[in-house]
Amino acid sequence: MSQIVSQVDLTNCDKEPIHLLGAIQPIGFLLAASNDWIIARASANVAEFIGHDHADLIGRPLADIFPASLIHDLRNRITALRGPDAVERLFHCSIVKGAPAFDISLHMSFGQIVIEAQPSEGPAGDTTSMVTSMVARLDNTPDITALYREAARQVRGYLGYDRVMIYKFDRGGSGEVVGEAVRGGIGTFKGLRYPASDIPVQARALYKRNLLRVISDVNAEAIPVTPERDEDGRPLDLSMSVLRSVSPIHIEYLKNMGVGASLSISIVVEGELWGLIACHHYSAFCPPLQKRSVAQLFTQMFSLQLESRERQAAIQYEARARDISDQLLSAVASDETLLKDPDWLADILTHAIPADGVGVWLNGNYAFSGVTPPTEAFRRIIRALNGMAAGKIFATDHIASIVPGADEYASQAAGLLAIPISRSPRDYVVLFRSELVKSVRWAGDPHKPVEYGPNGPRLTPRESFEEWKELVQGRSEPFTVPQLRVAETLRATLIEVVLRLADEAAAERHQASARQEVLIAELNHRVRNILGVIRGLIRQSQPEEPGVKEFVKVVDGRIHALARAHNQITDDHWGPAPLEALIAAEAAAFANRPSSIRAHGPAVLLNPAAYSTLALVLHELVTNSIKYGSLSTPNGEVQIEWHRSNARDLVLTWEDVKGPPVKPPTRKGFGTTIVERSVPYDLGGAAKATYNPDGAKFEFVIPARHVVDAKNSAGPKLNLWGKTHDNRGLHKKLPPPGVLIDKTLLLVEDSLIIALDVEDIAAQLGAREVQTYATVQGALDAIDREKPSVAVLDINLGDANSFPVADRLAELGVPFFFASGYGEQARMPADHRARKVVQKPYTVENLARAFATLFGADDR
Numbered sequence: 001m002s003q004i005v006s007q008v009d010l011t012n013c014d015k016e017p018i019h020l021l022g023a024i025q026p027i028g029f030l031l032a033a034s035n036d037w038i039i040a041r042a043s044a045n046v047a048e049f050i051g052h053d054h055a056d057l058i059g060r061p062l063a064d065i066f067p068a069s070l071i072h073d074l075r076n077r078i079t080a081l082r083g084p085d086a087v088e089r090l091f092h093c094s095i096v097k098g099a100p101a102f103d104i105s106l107h108m109s110f111g112q113i114v115i116e117a118q119p120s121e122g123p124a125g126d127t128t129s130m131v132t133s134m135v136a137r138l139d140n141t142p143d144i145t146a147l148y149r150e151a152a153r154q155v156r157g158y159l160g161y162d163r164v165m166i167y168k169f170d171r172g173g174s175g176e177v178v179g180e181a182v183r184g185g186i187g188t189f190k191g192l193r194y195p196a197s198d199i200p201v202q203a204r205a206l207y208k209r210n211l212l213r214v215i216s217d218v219n220a221e222a223i224p225v226t227p228e229r230d231e232d233g234r235p236l237d238l239s240m241s242v243l244r245s246v247s248p249i250h251i252e253y254l255k256n257m258g259v260g261a262s263l264s265i266s267i268v269v270e271g272e273l274w275g276l277i278a279c280h281h282y283s284a285f286c287p288p289l290q291k292r293s294v295a296q297l298f299t300q301m302f303s304l305q306l307e308s309r310e311r312q313a314a315i316q317y318e319a320r321a322r323d324i325s326d327q328l329l330s331a332v333a334s335d336e337t338l339l340k341d342p343d344w345l346a347d348i349l350t351h352a353i354p355a356d357g358v359g360v361w362l363n364g365n366y367a368f369s370g371v372t373p374p375t376e377a378f379r380r381i382i383r384a385l386n387g388m389a390a391g392k393i394f395a396t397d398h399i400a401s402i403v404p405g406a407d408e409y410a411s412q413a414a415g416l417l418a419i420p421i422s423r424s425p426r427d428y429v430v431l432f433r434s435e436l437v438k439s440v441r442w443a444g445d446p447h448k449p450v451e452y453g454p455n456g457p458r459l460t461p462r463e464s465f466e467e468w469k470e471l472v473q474g475r476s477e478p479f480t481v482p483q484l485r486v487a488e489t490l491r492a493t494l495i496e497v498v499l500r501l502a503d504e505a506a507a508e509r510h511q512a513s514a515r516q517e518v519l520i521a522e523l524n525h526r527v528r529n530i531l532g533v534i535r536g537l538i539r540q541s542q543p544e545e546p547g548v549k550e551f552v553k554v555v556d557g558r559i560h561a562l563a564r565a566h567n568q569i570t571d572d573h574w575g576p577a578p579l580e581a582l583i584a585a586e587a588a589a590f591a592n593r594p595s596s597i598r599a600h601g602p603a604v605l606l607n608p609a610a611y612s613t614l615a616l617v618l619h620e621l622v623t624n625s626i627k628y629g630s631l632s633t634p635n636g637e638v639q640i641e642w643h644r645s646n647a648r649d650l651v652l653t654w655e656d657v658k659g660p661p662v663k664p665p666t667r668k669g670f671g672t673t674i675v676e677r678s679v680p681y682d683l684g685g686a687a688k689a690t691y692n693p694d695g696a697k698f699e700f701v702i703p704a705r706h707v708v709d710a711k712n713s714a715g716p717k718l719n720l721w722g723k724t725h726d727n728r729g730l731h732k733k734l735p736p737p738g739v740l741i742d743k744t745l746l747l748v749e750d751s752l753i754i755a756l757d758v759e760d761i762a763a764q765l766g767a768r769e770v771q772t773y774a775t776v777q778g779a780l781d782a783i784d785r786e787k788p789s790v791a792v793l794d795i796n797l798g799d800a801n802s803f804p805v806a807d808r809l810a811e812l813g814v815p816f817f818f819a820s821g822y823g824e825q826a827r828m829p830a831d832h833r834a835r836k837v838v839q840k841p842y843t844v845e846n847l848a849r850a851f852a853t854l855f856g857a858d859d860r
Helices: 002-011 045-052 068-080 128-139 146-160 201-209 249-258 289-334 336-340 343-350 375-386 483-542 546-571 579-589 610-629 670-683 751-762 777-783 804-811 845-853
Strands: 029-034 038-045 087-092 102-109 112-119 163-169 175-182 211-214 261-269 273-280 357-362 365-370 394-396 415-420 428-433 438-443 466-474 596-601 602-605 637-644 652-656 687-693 695-702 708-710 715-720 745-749 768-774 788-795 816-820 838-841
Touching: 002 038, 002 336, 068 087, 068 102, 068 112, 087 289, 102 845, 128 146, 128 289, 146 163, 146 175, 146 273, 146 289, 175 273, 201 261, 201 273, 211 289, 261 289, 273 289, 289 343, 289 483, 289 652, 336 343, 343 357, 343 365, 343 428, 357 375, 365 375, 375 415, 394 610, 415 483, 466 751, 579 596, 579 602, 579 610, 602 610, 610 652, 610 670, 670 687, 670 695, 745 751, 751 768, 751 845, 777 804, 788 804, 788 845, 804 816, 816 845, 838 845
Parallel strands: 596 637, 745 768, 745 788, 788 816, 816 838
Antiparallel strands: 029 038, 029 112, 087 102, 102 112, 163 175, 163 273, 211 261, 261 273, 357 365, 357 428, 394 415, 415 428, 438 466, 596 715, 602 708, 637 652, 652 695, 687 695
16 A cells, blocks of 8 residues: 555645546556456556456456466466565567557555556567667776766667656755756756755655656546455555556646656665656657666666675775774874874875864864864864764764854864764864855755645645756765765774773773782682681580680680671772771670760771771770670770870770779780780780779770871761660661571582581571582572572682572572672672672671561561
8 A cells, every 4th residue: 555655645635536546547557356356447448458348347357358378477477476566577468369469567466466558569679688788888987977877878768768867866865967868959957956855755765666667648647446445445556556647746746847758767776765767758758668677677787887886986995994094003003192193193084084174182182183173163063072972973064053153164164074082972083174165056946945735735846947056155075975984994993092092001000900809809708718617617616615615705706806807908998997997897796785885086097907906906895895894784885085196196095984893804814915915016006904993994006107097087976886876877686596497598608617607507596407508509409309498698609609599599589698708899690789798707696687687577
């Protein structure tokens, strides 16, 4: 139905009678058949053509009209049809014995066979030799202009039209007559341009499908197809018909030009409508179907020639451009300063793409060579380019279309080709072309507005085709498609150059940073695993004696204090870490105690060595206070204060208040040694212990070389560990020990000692069963045998990771969380980035909270 739709769109008028849309020219007849029965026909005088009264045709079998031999030939041709737009032809066919022969064209339309016939002018001649001779003349043309002219000459000489034109479309849709052969005395159209509105978009779509269209007489009355619609209510689709009538708008258009007959053959290059071979005659005229078919074949050969020559020219041009691109890359590789030399850059680029000047914009700096716009105008142009699609070249022959006021400097720069040379749209090499003042010859005023016809909103054909000259100003020579392709090649080269320079400048920085990240992550992972193994060994090796159990508990706490400090240091990329975070971590580790730790002092950072040392000191102080000091009583408090001395050393004091009476220790254990000697010995500072009856007081001096001021000058007074509130959100009551009651736990962990430790913790939390596996496959097999209640997955399993197990658990809806020694550096896939990650080493506290979070039992 596309022909009907096309015609309706062309006329844009629902009032147009249907017989004008589904009609043929009176130069032959048309039959539509289904299952060998005639269902529609169109003819001026059927009896004249085939000796039958037209009223008797519809509903009769084809065998009553055509001889058996012709039906046989028609069926063979139908078999040869390929594709919805295929057309087959037979020449000099006998339909009625003793009557003139016919040339027949046939195609398929919605499952129906459409047969069209015109009187033949004789048997087919040697068409092969004819086409070969015509094409040979094309082969001998020296250039593209001569090719246009020769093609027009060949078609006119063969078909006999008064005027034959090679009509080429441009990117904007308007067309230009680029070649012509014409009868003497009627003037020339060569060089004239026609606005895009002369051939609407829907008409061009039809031109791509049906390559040959003929109008034998603009004054002839169209013959409607009978019946107008089939049994399904559809008109006959005549899109591929050779006899079909055309829009009355087009007929009126030709009459306004004084044309009596016309023929057009589509020129299709690389699958797109390149243009037309347009033939005009100034009286009624219709070459026989056989000659039209030969002209169509010749046009297809011409299209191939045209495509081949254009492609060859583009290949040669782009090869030269690639050579220039290679030269650019090679030159800059040996001398990177060349990229900042606009004169050198302009010289090499304009050898590939002709331009009058070049502007370079790099990191906000600019440079010019040749004829370019003023500096401020260049800035406005760059801003306009930044608002367009990133990473794509942009070309225009009219800068004023994107930058208001650009007409003021059009004599210097009217058109541009912008080549982005960075990942983001901020750096450019811009080629400028100066204004090209030219006179364009139009076939009528192209700016004349569309008029409304007598039937309402429909196109009205142009009435005037007098030559209309337009002086085009403010525009440059347009950049061609091959030049744009070359610009893409140059863009890739320039980006490679810029990125190479940028990468070389930043390579050491990035490599050092990357190495540091990897080393820190690996160190963190290894240290955590080592600490976990040590804790596991201690736990698994302890006998049942109460004294040994207490010793194990003390050592375990010290190891975990080191682990917390190590985690903070590695989170800050092995750089200085905040003192407040260290105090908060120790407070959080004993958050189930109903007492308070209050801290106050300026925001300061400690380097890694001081951070680890102070972590052990604070851990011992907290542990001793819980056992013997103020934190052992309901109302006791610890006050921690720090400040910077005049020498910029850090002075930190710890004081127990409201606690039980305190006496100096009678013996010095390892904990006391850590408190009194670690800071002096490891950091070169000082430590002083005072045991007052109302509470112990400790003072530490950490040398300035270990201390860095944080960005905020002072930290607020915080109740880090209190009964009623927790300003840092650190107060967390441990979940009940039975968080895993009646649950089976799947543990994926590649260290046996650590796995045994987790099994013991899970038993404390009430787990019914713990299944431990060190490999992904082992864990997957276990899941397939029995779905666990919950799972803990160590991310890193030697040379593998546990993500496949996580995917399987997610499919089954099993709750789980990850564990890692990499801390915040652990890299998670997108599907699991929201999952909780417990940092090693494992403790009862961090596992209990993690399980409670999974089951919604975390009491916070």
